[in-house]
Amino acid sequence: MGTTRVTIVGGGILGLSLAHHLSSTGFAVTLLEKEPTWAAHQTGHNSGVIHAGPYYKPGSLKARMCLAGNRSMTAFAREHGIPYxxxxxxxxxxxxxxxxxxxxxxxxxxxxxxxxxxxxxxxxxxxxxxxxxxxxxxxxxxxxVDYRAVSAKFAELATANGANLVSGTRARGIRSSDQGVTVEHDLGQESSDLLINAAGLHSDTVARMAGIAPGVRxxxxxxxxxxxxxxxxxxxxxxxxxxxxxxxxxxxxxxxxxxxxxxxxxxxxxxxxxxxxxxxxxxxxxxxxxxxxxxxxxxxxxxxxxxxxxxxxxxxxxxxxxxxxxxxxxxxxxxxxxxxxxxxxxxxxxRDGKLIDDFSIHQTQNQIHILNAPSPAATSALEIARHIAQLVVSPRTR
Structure with missing residues (x-):
């Protein structure tokens, strides 16, 4: 069986953490970001807090990933000389x-x-x-911590691992079949075995583009x-x-x-x-x-x-x-x-008018969509990447 090819849409801290983690474990990764720079939106405009997780419902993804993320994000910053x-x-x-x-x-x-x-x-x-x-x-x-600096380090490490990170190109269309997924974008098209949607503010739009009814807006x-x-x-x-x-x-x-x-x-x-x-x-x-x-x-x-x-x-x-x-x-x-x-x-x-309180990740045969990842997503970026990597190697339909 050949190397699994993964296309990630979105170059914020989650997309870059995924690119870093997946490329370090043997996946062929391409990341597409519509902005000319990384972490241009939610990641680059937050308060830089490494949260500890007192607020979240016990047992929820937020509670578990924030607690673990507090440790892993702190350790990552320490390892790579990022001020924290x-x-x-x-x-x-x-x-x-x-x-x-x-x-x-x-x-x-x-x-x-x-x-x-x-x-x-x-x-x-x-x-x-x-x-x-x-x-x-x-x-x-x-x-x-400075999450822009963290994101830049994820990008550097992913590139060193062979990931192809492409900025300044917007996803325009997505076609999915049993053979894989093709993303058409401003600079061409990218075919892969798996699509991961980490598009943040546009995640529901990308999901609909890929033929998924996200059920949320x-x-x-x-x-x-x-x-x-x-x-x-x-x-x-x-x-x-x-x-x-x-x-x-x-x-x-x-x-x-x-x-x-x-x-x-x-x-x-x-x-x-x-x-x-x-x-x-x-x-x-x-x-x-x-x-x-x-x-x-x-x-x-x-x-x-x-x-x-x-x-x-x-x-x-x-x-x-x-x-x-x-x-x-x-x-x-x-x-x-x-x-x-x-x-x-x-x-x-x-549709019932309730805020989605927990992280929400929707998986199909060859697509994974991160549909809700507000705070503490930056804190939990490494943990979310590990969680999604497990879904990649142990796929199941949700």
């Missing part, structure tokens, strides 16, 4: 009503195998002297960031997060010291008007139409009108942004915030 730091994270209850949720989160984190402990405010202020709040969960193994949510002004960066030493509201789809604005020493504040979460909509002025009528006509989105929107309105108001109001951050660090004022960049999260939504 294990800074830990404080999750802060700022009201009496949040304390039971924090206690429940501590139980879930422990069930997931996360190294964490509830600490007093006195001890918490040894880590973060300017912290506000009533009670704190300390998550020890949370870290920070990717809805883009833009997360907007501020930075603390240079004179205010001393207010935060590491990572400070609020207690997540189980009724809300995202974590809420938080404070993250980046690997370059800057402190990012955010993100909020507003519907993006394009799959790559990093600003309000980035509008794709096609993307908007696809979102608002999807039954699942209408159901999601109907149940989150108030939350959505608050996120939009915060998008346009530095004062509101600062007010929410001041729940965590009371000294923060609007004068401490400087507008920074934004990222767009690819969130899969089912």
């Amino acid at each position: 730091e294990t800074v830990g994270k404080l999750i802060v209850a700022t009201s009496e009503s949040e304390i039971p949720r924090l206690d429940a989160l501590a139980e879930r984190a422990t069930a997931n195998g996360v190294t964490c402990r509830l600490i007093s405010m006195e001890e918490a202020r040894e880590y973060e002297p300017h912290l506000g709040g009533l009670k704190v969960l300390r998550v020890e193994n949370t870290g920070i 990717i809805v883009p949510f833009r997360g907007e960031y501020y930075e603390l002004a240079p004179q205010s960066q001393n207010l935060v030493r590491g990572l400070i997060y609020p207690v997540p509201d189980p009724e809300m789809p995202f974590l809420g604005v938080h404070l993250t010291r980046m690997i370059d020493g800057t402190v990012h504040a955010g993100p909020n979460a507003v519907l993006a008007l394009a799959r790559e909509g990093y600003r309000w002025s980035d509008i794709s009528p096609r993307d908007v139409f696809g979102t608002v006509t999807f039954p699942g989105f209408l159901k999601l929107a109907a149940g989150n009108v108030r939350t959505g309105a608050q996120e939009v108001l915060r998008s346009f109001s530095k004062r509101r942004f600062a007010r929410d951050l001041a729940r965590l660090v009371p000294e923060i004022t609007p004068a401490d915030l400087v507008r920074s960049g934004a990222g767009v999260r690819a969130q899969a939504i089912g």
